[in-house]
Amino acid sequence: xxxxxxxxxxxxxxxxxxxxxxxxxxxxxxxxxxxxxxxxxxxxxxxxxxxxxxxxxxxxxxxxxxxxxxxxxxxxxxxxxxxxxxxxxxxxxxxxxxxxxxxxxxxxxxxxxxxxxxxxxxxxxxxxxxxxxxxxxxxxxxxxxxxxxxxxxxxxxxxxxxxxxxxxxxxxxxxxxxxxxxxxxxxxxxxxxxxxxxxxxxxxxxxxxxxxxxxxxxxxxxxxxxxxxxxxxxxxxxxxxxxxxxxxxxxxxxx
Amino acid sequence: xxxxxxxxxxxxxxxxxxxxxxxxxxxxxxxxxxxxxxxxxxxxxxxxxxxxxxxxxxxxxxxxxxxxxxxxxxxxxxxxxxxxxxxxxxxxxxxxxxxxxxxxxxxxxxxxxxxxxxxxxxxxxxxxxxxxxxxxxxxxxxxxxxxxxxxxxxxxxxxxxxxxxxxxxxxxxxxxxxxxxxxxxxxxxxxxxxxxxxxxxxxxxxxxxxxxxxxxxxxxxxxxxxxxxxxxxxxxxxxxxxxxxxxxxxxxxxxxxxxxxxxxxxxxxxxxxxxxxxxxxxxxxxxxxxxxxxxxxxxxxxxxxxxxxxxxxxxxxxxxxxxxxxxxxxxxxxxxxxxxxxxxxxxxxxxxxx
Numbered sequence: 001x002x003x004x005x006x007x008x009x010x011x012x013x014x015x016x017x018x019x020x021x022x023x024x025x026x027x028x029x030x031x032x033x034x035x036x037x038x039x040x041x042x043x044x045x046x047x048x049x050x051x052x053x054x055x056x057x058x059x060x061x062x063x064x065x066x067x068x069x070x071x072x073x074x075x076x077x078x079x080x081x082x083x084x085x086x087x088x089x090x091x092x093x094x095x096x097x098x099x100x101x102x103x104x105x106x107x108x109x110x111x112x113x114x115x116x117x118x119x120x121x122x123x124x125x126x127x128x129x130x131x132x133x134x135x136x137x138x139x140x141x142x143x144x145x146x147x148x149x150x151x152x153x154x155x156x157x158x159x160x161x162x163x164x165x166x167x168x169x170x171x172x173x174x175x176x177x178x179x180x181x182x183x184x185x186x187x188x189x190x191x192x193x194x195x196x197x198x199x200x201x202x203x204x205x206x207x208x209x210x211x212x213x214x215x216x217x218x219x220x221x222x223x224x225x226x227x228x229x230x231x232x233x234x235x236x237x238x239x240x241x242x243x244x245x246x247x248x249x250x251x252x253x254x255x
Numbered sequence: 256x257x258x259x260x261x262x263x264x265x266x267x268x269x270x271x272x273x274x275x276x277x278x279x280x281x282x283x284x285x286x287x288x289x290x291x292x293x294x295x296x297x298x299x300x301x302x303x304x305x306x307x308x309x310x311x312x313x314x315x316x317x318x319x320x321x322x323x324x325x326x327x328x329x330x331x332x333x334x335x336x337x338x339x340x341x342x343x344x345x346x347x348x349x350x351x352x353x354x355x356x357x358x359x360x361x362x363x364x365x366x367x368x369x370x371x372x373x374x375x376x377x378x379x380x381x382x383x384x385x386x387x388x389x390x391x392x393x394x395x396x397x398x399x400x401x402x403x404x405x406x407x408x409x410x411x412x413x414x415x416x417x418x419x420x421x422x423x424x425x426x427x428x429x430x431x432x433x434x435x436x437x438x439x440x441x442x443x444x445x446x447x448x449x450x451x452x453x454x455x456x457x458x459x460x461x462x463x464x465x466x467x468x469x470x471x472x473x474x475x476x477x478x479x480x481x482x483x484x485x486x487x488x489x490x491x492x493x494x495x496x497x498x499x500x501x502x503x504x505x506x507x508x509x510x511x512x513x514x515x516x517x518x519x520x521x522x523x524x525x526x527x528x529x530x531x532x533x534x535x536x537x538x539x540x541x542x543x544x545x546x547x548x549x550x551x552x553x554x555x556x557x558x559x560x561x562x563x564x565x566x567x568x569x570x571x572x573x574x575x576x577x578x579x580x581x582x583x584x585x586x587x588x589x590x591x592x593x594x595x596x597x598x599x600x601x602x603x604x605x606x607x608x609x
Binding site: 047050051052072073075076077079080081083085086087088089090091092095099100102103105107108109131133153159 | 266487488490491493494496497498500501503504505506507508550551552
């Protein structure tokens with residue numbers, strides 16, 4: 001379980017706080033969606049979870065372990081990251097995934113590392129293009145390789161930054177399905193940001209709405225209302241039901 | 256269960272073969288270079304000199320001039336090239352060179368100071384070349400050049416620590432501090448006597464003829480330590496290619512890696528430049544060419560760049576010794592003349608991504 005308590009962050013003493021007293025809980029094997037406008041503090045929160053920034057206050061626990069005081073290498077064995085813009089430096093798909101084992105092998109990959117990569121390639125159905133140059137593949141395939149690399153870290157928590165941001169509709173579906181399968185089968189907690197609220201509704205179990213660095217509302221799907229969207233995003237919207245599922249129509253065109 | 260993947264697939268085998276061929280070619284070219292020079296020794300003269308059965312001057316040419324020179328080309332070529340590769344990776348900048356931290360400018364200033372100010376230069380009233388000969392031992396000039404190079408590196412890294420070694424900050428600080436050294440050199444040269452100025456300018460020409468077994472040993476020690484450290488960190492450099500944030504999330508201490516890599520690469524460059532003078536383009540074009548041919552996997556590009564550096568510097572030095580009609584041309588000029596067209600070809604080839 002991921003537990004964030006009273007987390008605050010500001011870039012300097014003179015600047016305004018980017019995160020203010022953020023607290024949230026995400027059970028193991030569930031997907032949490034971090035939602036809000038650009039500049040709400042989503043990326044900052046991710047950077048703190050990943051150890052790229054140090055909070056001014058607060059605490060982060062993963063399965064009872066204090067993440068903030070954990071060495072980088074230990075943290076990499078527990079938390080994996082899939083960035084929005086992905087580069088592999090012209091390595092093969094196999095080597096790109098093997099890179100996820102760096103925190104385990106340090107200088108040189110061992111048999112256990114190669115076996116772990118083989119297993120991931122098999123499980124994710126990537127045998128056909130495992131020897132190809134990862135940089136030459138499509139956006140969806142790259143995203144899949146980045147998730148496979150993250151899986152090679154054998155994490156308890158997976159951080160996805162706009163995982164479908166640069167993808168077409170078929171690849172969006174592929175990545176969301178992949179993420180849901182990982183959370184369910186491997187009991188990995190996933191925390192993700194996403195701008196498309198309908199995709200977020202489809203993917204997530206828990207929802208955290210950030211505004212001006214504060215969590216305005218969090219909970220299951222039923223918390224999402226037209227009023228909340230108005231408050232967080234500042235736009236009018238309509239929520240309609242289709243086969244017992246919510247569909248959000250946002251903006252002037254629909255309202 | 257699917258069959259075990261071949262970790263040495265076809266592409267990796269080809270890369271290995273290329274590296275082996277380059278190594279073999281480097282050995283062959285080194286041997287060939289023993290028999291080429293401006294002294295018009297025949298093949299038989301060279302063999303006799305190698306076996307120490309030739310004339311004293313021929314033995315001296317082979318054992319005291321050509322062999323230390325070839326060794327210097329191999330060591331400095333490998334060192335400058337691998338330093339360039341590491342600079343380009345750690346700074347995520349294709350234009351980064353081994354001298355990005357102002358190493359060369361600082362070395363030139365140090366050498367100028369030693370030659371002009373301390374060895375009978377503007378502090379002396381005489382305009383006599385003998386002042387420079389008696390006052391400046393090659394180790395004093397090289398020592399001063401190294402001292403200022405190392406100081407420049409430490410100063411820039413110290414400053415950049417405040418900004419967590421952000422690549423752009425490192426490059427900009429390098430340019431700024433480099434400009435300070437250049438300005439200081441200009442002022443020093445302005446007050447120099449004609450002979451002092453000549454001696455200082457001639458020092459700055461890259462010249463492998465200054466190499467001795469002792470200087471080769473010092474360069475070899477620093478370069479070998481650097482290459483071993485870089486090779487051990489190959490996976491970490493590969494992780495850096497994915498960006499700083501991803502590399503950190505994979506468990507790589509990016510700031511620490513960047514600091515030690517820049518320090519080591521700069522020290523290799525400082526030692527080479529201090530003993531041999533400025534040798535341009537080796538550290539920039541060799542890594543580029545190898546990355547273009549074999550990709551960016553540092554497990555391969557580190558040894559390949561080293562060998563490419565050896566080959567370029569050997570080739571350039573052989574040309575410099577052969578076309579110099581009695582006296583060898585400065586190798587720094589030849590590497591730039593050979594390297595610049597190559598570099599322009601890379602820029603306009605359209606396949607360059609970074």
